[in-house]
Amino acid sequence: MRKYQIIGTLNHFFCDSETYSLENRIFNLVMFLVLVAAIITTTYCIILHDHIILTASSVTVVFLSIIALLYSNKTGKYQMLVKPVILYFFVLMIVTWIANDGTRGATPYFIFILMTIGILLLKKPFPVFVVIIFTTLAGLMGIDYFYPSILIGYETKTQQFLDIAVSLFVCLFFNSLIIYVVFREYLRERRLKDKLLVQTIRDKEELERAHKEIKILKGIIPVCAGCKKIRDKKGDWNRMEDYLNENSEAKLTHGICPDCFTLLYPDL
Secondary structure, eight states, X not given: OHHHHHHHHHHHHHHOTTTSOHHHHHHHHHHHHHHHHHHHHHHHHHHHTOOHHHHHHHHHHHHHHHHHHHHHHHHOOOHHHHHHHHHHHHHHHHHHHHHTTGGGSSHHHHHHHHHHHHHHHOSSOTTHHHHHHHHHHHHHHHHHHHOGGGSOOOSSXXXXXXXXXXXXXXXXXXXXXXXXXXXXXXXXXXXHHHXXXXXXXXXXXXXXXXXXXXXXXXXXXOBOTTTOOEEOTTSOEEOHHXXXXXXXXXXXXXXXXXXXXXXXXXXX
């Protein structure tokens, strides 16, 4: 029972198009995948005995992702979270670059996830976001080359190899997964819009067909002041009953009013 409740909650977060917009669902999906990736990185940081800065950074990402998901779900105001979240990841990239041996560590692989998140969530990611990322990356590589003593290295070669190997697989998998789920949501939204468009066109055709079938009398109708006959477009004078039968959907029946009854049948 609990399993179905969890599935229902996740489906509500990520697939409920009636409650959340496409952009909001994408934000929730991205933050959920970041949460899973952060849990994995925290686990292997503890197992590999990585530097305390790396472990603490992964833990903070876990809490940040949970807070962002809960706030987005409760308020639906995900927009105000986008820039702070990306800014935090950006600062975290700089810190972990120094604490993870620069280009010889695992941080460069996580930059790809940061790029993907920024491009997906920021409304105008280019050119400012990309320029900032590449400029910062160039500066960090400069530090790596000119001031390598600032960087915190690995204790052993085995630790370095395992950290880079696991990080590479995690980054490739989650970067691909983020792109896949976003593209899937986009296709689902597009299919929904196409379905609504087809239904709208069908409804419009039905209305046009019904409008053609309904005959409505409009404009000025010339009526004889004496016999009450109506003149048609050809100039012919027709009985009112015949004119209405030909130019409307009205079905006429006959009766007699009290005044005409008195006039025609005075004895009765």
